[in-house]
Amino acid sequence: MSTNAGDLQAAEWFAKVREADMDSASEQFWLKWIEDGAHQQAYENCELAWELSADLRDSPALGAALARADALIAGQRAAPVPAARSRWRVPVWQVGLAAAVIAVGAFSWFFASRATPLNYSTAVGEQRTVALPDGSTVFLNTNSEVRVLLAAHLRRIELVRGEALFNVAHDPDRPFAVHALQGVTTAVGTQFDIEVMPTGAAVSVLEGTVTVGANGAVTAAAPVAVSAGSGVGYTQEGTVSEVRPAELNRIRGWRTQRIVFNDMPLATALAEYNRYRQAPIVLSDPALGSRHINGVFHIGDETAFLGALEQGLHLKATRRDTQTVLQPEAGYEP
Amino acid sequence: MKQDPTQASASQADASYPLAMIDGNPIPDDPSHKAYVTALFNRHRTSLQRYLMRLVPPDDAAELVQESYYRLLRHGGMVRIDAMARSFLFQTATNLARDHYRRRASHRTALHVPIEDEEIIEDHRGPDEQLAGEQTRALLERAIADLPPDTRTVFILHRFRDLTYPQIAEIMSLSGRTVARKMAEAIARLSAAMSEAT
Numbered sequence: 001m002s003t004n005a006g007d008l009q010a011a012e013w014f015a016k017v018r019e020a021d022m023d024s025a026s027e028q029f030w031l032k033w034i035e036d037g038a039h040q041q042a043y044e045n046c047e048l049a050w051e052l053s054a055d056l057r058d059s060p061a062l063g064a065a066l067a068r069a070d071a072l073i074a075g076q077r078a079a080p081v082p083a084a085r086s087r088w089r090v091p092v093w094q095v096g097l098a099a100a101v102i103a104v105g106a107f108s109w110f111f112a113s114r115a116t117p118l119n120y121s122t123a124v125g126e127q128r129t130v131a132l133p134d135g136s137t138v139f140l141n142t143n144s145e146v147r148v149l150l151a152a153h154l155r156r157i158e159l160v161r162g163e164a165l166f167n168v169a170h171d172p173d174r175p176f177a178v179h180a181l182q183g184v185t186t187a188v189g190t191q192f193d194i195e196v197m198p199t200g201a202a203v204s205v206l207e208g209t210v211t212v213g214a215n216g217a218v219t220a221a222a223p224v225a226v227s228a229g230s231g232v233g234y235t236q237e238g239t240v241s242e243v244r245p246a247e248l249n250r251i252r253g254w255r256t257q258r259i260v261f262n263d264m265p266l267a268t269a270l271a272e273y274n275r276y277r278q279a280p281i282v283l284s285d286p287a288l289g290s291r292h293i294n295g296v297f298h299i300g301d302e303t304a305f306l307g308a309l310e311q312g313l314h315l316k317a318t319r320r321d322t323q324t325v326l327q328p329e330a331g332y333e334p
Numbered sequence: 335m336k337q338d339p340t341q342a343s344a345s346q347a348d349a350s351y352p353l354a355m356i357d358g359n360p361i362p363d364d365p366s367h368k369a370y371v372t373a374l375f376n377r378h379r380t381s382l383q384r385y386l387m388r389l390v391p392p393d394d395a396a397e398l399v400q401e402s403y404y405r406l407l408r409h410g411g412m413v414r415i416d417a418m419a420r421s422f423l424f425q426t427a428t429n430l431a432r433d434h435y436r437r438r439a440s441h442r443t444a445l446h447v448p449i450e451d452e453e454i455i456e457d458h459r460g461p462d463e464q465l466a467g468e469q470t471r472a473l474l475e476r477a478i479a480d481l482p483p484d485t486r487t488v489f490i491l492h493r494f495r496d497l498t499y500p501q502i503a504e505i506m507s508l509s510g511r512t513v514a515r516k517m518a519e520a521i522a523r524l525s526a527a528m529s530e531a532t
Contacts, residue, residue: 007522007525007526007529008518008522010522010525011518011519011521011522011525012518012522013417014518014521015514015515015517015518015521016514016518017417017418017420017421018421018492018499018517019499019514019517020418020498022415022417022418024415027415027416027417030416030417031416031417034417034420040381041384042525043381044381044384044385044388045525045526045528045529046521046522046524046525047385047421047424048385048388048389048525048528049474049477049521049524049525049527049528050493050521050524051424051425051428052428052465052466052470052471052474052528053474053478053493053524054493055465055466055471056471056474056475056478056494057494059471059475061475061479062475062478062479062490065478065479065486065487065490066490066494068487069487069490069491069494069495070495072487072491072505072506073491073495073497073505156495179496182425184496198433198436199433215496235405235409236429237405237409237422237425237426237429239405239408239409
């Protein structure tokens with residue numbers, strides 16, 4: 001695998017842009033450079049490599065290299081100050097010996113201080129409370145996963161899927177940053193909830209203030225401050241919406257194993273309810289989805305939920321192995 | 335391949351994920367934003383189309399080009415540095431291509447395509463419908479694994495742990511210039527793997 005000069009130049013430009021350190025002079029150079037067709041194609045290769053490498057985040061083949069990188073992040077505070085160039089003249093063999101001693105010391109230090117990222121997950125229908133070593137608490141909702149890395153200068157949490165409510169222990173020296181999709185929500189001490197959905201994520205703040213912004217510098221819109229009682233959504237790329245009211249009822253609901261429907265279209269309500277079920281409840285006719293429902297249901301008490309739908313909306317539930325189908329009672333077809 | 339713009343955004347707003355309303359952000363009423371996005375888009379359109387055609391079939395690529403444009407229009411407050419805006423455009427387009435594969439995967443499950451047909455459509459992609467096919471993934475994985483150790487760590491910290499260059503410089507005790515140089519080296523090796531792949 002060899003790289004020619006043109007490809008290297010493209011890679012250099014690409015790396016420079018990632019640094020987000022471009023003034024208008026270098027932008028002019030870049031614009032001139034990218035006009036060329038061959039340059040453009042070389043640049044596309046860089047973009048393709050960069051974007052597709054996102055899928056390798058959890059690659060087992062890179063597990064050891066990822067663990068080394070995490071240890072490096074975690075070791076920040078304890079890391080020995082890089083040695084200044086020696087001022088003493090000593091025989092070479094002594095330097096070798098000293099280096100060997102330091103290497104052994106560094107090696108054992110490496111293993112002692114190594115912070116392995118902690119993984120916590122829940123199955124469909126399961127909820128779980130996790131106490132983190134820094135005093136923070138994470139409440140995991142159904143079918144969710146977080147990866148936690150507590151390091152000297154940062155607390156990095158990755159919400160891989162699902163939803164979690166974070167009760168953050170105050171520590172101004174170590175911001176608590178939750179990464180989900182391409183967005184980051186940062187707090188020093190507060191309580192907030194994030195739900196990851198196929199098209200984006202929703203953040204609701206229950207106490208204190210957080211900032212929400214895109215991951216990295218490339219999109220570079222300033223992070224949005226969100227305070228208690230408010231929330232925002234963001235897209236996969238981390239485009240943050242206008243500030244809107246937090247989903248307080250829904251979040252307080254799931255924390256107490258309740259699911260709250262407040263004049264909600266049936267289709268939306270089922271999507272929410274199905275987050276807790278292995279076998280989804282589906283509608284025989286999508287037109288039924290526009291009917292509205294109200295009520296508070298215990299997560300897991302499916303009999304009560306289906307009963308309410310049967311009586312309130314004149315639907316009939318048929319349970320099968322892989323799904324439960326709701327269809328109109330005779331005479332109540334849409 | 336002319337695509338009706340209203341059609342494209344309507345298909346995006348389908349009702350399959352009713353809880354996620356955020357994508358319905360209105361297009362900001364800011365003529366300078368629209369003018370900037372349009373100029374950016376026109377400058378990089380050919381390149382974007384060629385890029386997408388390496389990820390999805392040609393017809394779909396044309397549709398995704400258009401959809402990327404609307405995504406950018408809805409995205410307020412962009413940094414108006416062309417090089418950085420282009421990164422955002424290509425990232426957006428790649429995410430759309432990713433969704434495209436997921437949708438295709440779920441569609442297929444819903445239709446219960448018989449196994450014989452499945453094999454024909456499936457080509458080299460794995461069951462989880464990752465955007466990168468098995469071979470491309472393997473090539474990239476190999477390219478990362480084969481990087482010199484420091485270069486690999488710089489790449490991993492930036493790509494998978496979202497650290498900025500100054501943060502990486504600090505924890506690895508390197509200069510900022512060295513970090514940028516190592517990133518360039520990593521990107522060059524990975525992009526060489528890409529030209530091998532396609």
